[in-house]
Amino acid sequence: MLSDQSRPVIEATLPVVGEHIGEIASRFYEHLFAEHPELLDGTFNRGNQADGSQQRALAGSVAAFASMLINSADTMPEKLLRRIAHKHASLGIRPEQYQVVHDNLMWAIVDVLGEAVTPEVAAAWDEVYWLMANALINQERGLYSARGVRPETVWRPWRVEKKIQETADVVTFVVERMDDRLVKTSLPGQYVSVLMPMTDGVRQPRQYSLTRADDGRHRQFSVKRVEGDGKPDGEMSTLLCDTIGVGDVVTTSLPFGDVVLDDAGRPVVFASAGIGITPMAGMLSHLVAADSGLDITVLHADADEASFALRRQVVGDVLAARNASIHVWYEKGAGSVEPVNGVHAGLMDLSEVTLPDDALYYLCGPLPFMQAVRSSLIERGVEPRDIQYEVFGPDLWQADLD
Template identity: 70%
Template sequence: MLSDTSRPVVEATLPVVGANIGEIAKRFYSHMFAEKPELLDGLFNRGNQADGRQQQALAGSVAAFASFLVNKPGELPDHLLARISHKHVSLGLRPEQYKVVHDHLMWAIVDVLGEAVTPEVAAAWDEVYWLMANALINQERAMYAAADVDPDSVWATWRVVERIQETADVVTFVVERTDGSAASPALPGQYVSLKALMPDGVHQPRQYSLTRADDGRHRQFAVKRVHGRTTPDGEVSNLLHAAVQVGDELVLSAPFGEVVLKDTGRPVVFASAGIGITPMAGMISHLAQASATRPVTLLHADKSEEAFAVRDQVRADLAKLPGASLSTWFSAAAGLEAANQFSGAMDLSAVDLPADAEYYLCGPLGFMQAIRSALIERGVAAQDIQYEVFGPDLWQADVQ
């Protein structure tokens, strides 16, 4: 909660800070990396930096947090903080690195707003930052402890034991620990960070959803290749597709991710598009492994049947679940509609949805926005809709 001294200052300056937060974030990252280039080695995704997504996500997060402090005193945006914390611990972020971020962010605020940043304004926004930072530090400390890791031991070396060409653009990697130790259990829907050594000697992190329930020894994840771009966006996926074979070693984090399947027994509906099938595949695999009896519905949109990644595994797992159903929409299948198979974009009016269901969404941002809006219009409570964003969260629907 903001102090009585800072709250009116933040409330008065939030419009101008909010209007300039994008430029503040841009200058913050530029200044920080000029001073601390080592942060680009294994911690920050330079692809997200290059296309501006990380700057947008930071700007949105800070503005959303400050708005919460002003408009909902005594509350915190738990969903926002959880998303950030899970990403941070999957990268081995350390508490002391928040001071580095603080110094460069406050520099950027002054650099952009100039004389408008009086000592009182600077002190108020300093308080905003540390309220957010300390909330994240506390969450992350608890998450490290729960996973029985620290920022160093969060990483482990795994060996590729199987490589599956799912589609022309998607490869599944099955890996096992090189030291023979058991894998810490992953929750259904979680991801791991992968730290790849690039040809220029810089390590780059990416997150990949686990597509199958753990068996105690192996992990499995699928990687979609980003075409036409090798540096910086798509550089890791292209490297994995081109160079990583059975017997090669990969550095992976412990599993994290806040969008996990709830064990409520209620009907569950998964709606995915493209490579967004991967966390859904992981959740469905957990349900099949547990011989779950809750009603399961999978709705998936893709370019074609051939582009539908991990489809064989998903169909096999759904077949193990009593009454489970799959409906697909293929944009390249016009005129080829059959039972539970449609052409064009996903249309929820074409299928029956179970009452009192929980929903999980993953896919391109526009797809998730459209499906979530359609569900809200049908009377589904916002709290019953969870979504997974690949990369920085530029939507933050659950903090609005």
């Protein structure tokens, strides 16, 4: 909780910091990378830096945290912190790096706000930073220790055993472990960070959801090629789709991720679009492997059936599950050769299906898709706490919701 001295200072300066937070975040990253260029090799995602999304995510999270301290002093933005901690842990972030981020963030605040940052203001924001940092450090420590690792040892080499062309632009990798160190199996819905040298030799991390329940020796993930459309093509997805093949070694982190299947025994509904099928396929596969009798509804939207990645696995799992159904929506028309329960034309429309009572919902796909589905569920009376979602990039939505 914020001290009595700092509270009025934060209250008074939050509007001005909030107004300039985007500028503070981009100055912060410029300064951080100038002082610590090693962070661009293997830690930060330079695609997210180039399109500005990471700057906005950092700024949004700090602003949301500070407002929470002012407006509801006894609560923490749990979901926001959990998501960040899992992402950090999947990248092997270390507690001592928080001092480095602190020094550069405070530098950026002074650089942007100038003389407005009196010693009193600096001390109050210092307190906000360390409240947030310590909450994250503690969660990350718990995540590492639950897996019996240190930040430096989250990475493992895996050999590509199979590379499967799912659709024109999605490839599935089945990788096999190369050592006998303890590897905890993933929870349903989790992802790994994949770390690879890019064409210029600089190592880059990206996250990929696990698409099948793992057996301890194998992992499966599926990658969609990101086309630049005038901007640069996605570098990791292009490398994985075009260059990496059977026999090659890929480095991946242990599994992390806070959007995981709840084992409360309530019906589950998976709603995905496009490559957003990946965490859903992983969760469904876990349910089938566990011979769960849960009531499962799979809802998936895609351009057409040929674009539906992991289709054979997902439809096979729905048939294998004791109590599951699947509906698909195809923008190019309602044609399907698969034994699905319903095929619809156009975008996903929840009024076209009957949803189970008291279900838990899991969403993944482009942000506008998830926003539309979430709003439609809330309109139907679903509680926001029963809807979880995974964002394939820095989460620019959570800060507004938490």
